[in-house]
Amino acid sequence: MNEIDTTTEVTTRTPHKLAIVVGSVREGRFGPVVASWVAEQAGLHGGFDVHVVDLAEFDVPLSLPAASPKYAGDDYPRPAGMAALTSALADADAFALVTPEYNHSYPASLKAAVDWHFTQWTAKPVAFVSYGGAAGGRHAVLHLENVLTELRAVTVRDGLAFPNHFTTWQDGRPLDPEAAGYAKTLLSQLEWWAGALRSAREATPYPG
Template structure:
């Protein structure tokens, strides 16, 4: 069994000027801390160097040595995490390039760990971005959980206090998601401890 709370990295995926993601991330991270199963670390991609140009292929074996120095603290946080939550907007039916750069610069950090999603957008609430991220994380040998939280028409969904107007509905959805993350995070933590996960390339 784990000896303490699971380490949960909440990733703020938008780096855009005037982004709304900070509001969503602050709200969700607060609920995650109140849940009791997690030690929460917010990872803001706007504070990290994430070059779009990757090392010469194949990068999988080289990125750890070739990552920029400014990326190393973030990489350490990802490696230490037991679970992830990605907070993503939807841009043009997809997710931001910053998230793809983050994923592509890392390989083993995601393996055999659960990933949940909080999304926001227009009518779809960012769900098209989430469905594409599920495919990407499957390739990274991560386990995406079923339930998430989505905010359609996000500009109407939050009050001036930074909290969702539908406190009961969104809070209930967040709790379901956090409960699933806790179960998967604990199960996979124990599995990795007993048998290191080393898939064949």
């Protein structure tokens, strides 16, 4: 009689590198509070190696060289103070952009950081976490979706929006009891896309 193999194959979950980008550098900004909570949720999720990237810590000028990073690649002349930011974006398998809404759009600091780079976003998933007044930053996200699509990134459908964050957060946490569940959905979608796109990039260079 043949023996039945009752052993169970154990699969390991390889974490994807997640860059949580704090998009605002404005005095008194709320972004770091939101980013810290998102990082906590990502840690609980278990699918990511989390790195919070705060744009306030880097030299990101609004004035760019005449050449485009789309064609210059690694030879693009970025300021020395941007090297760590470029490295963090290049190493990431996925992004969560934390943005407020200023005048129905996103901050100039975030646009500058995006525009200084190109290949670092290519064929990688991007999720959005927004906050603001009544709209919760959704106008900013609508604009960012267009920008990141142009940079050949893949935007995740389900995002997180926090309307009136000045009254709906307490002690660094959202008061909505369902917020953690929404975050889990966002992170699960981001993890799926991170794995699929990383495998695709490793198998075949992105065309174009």
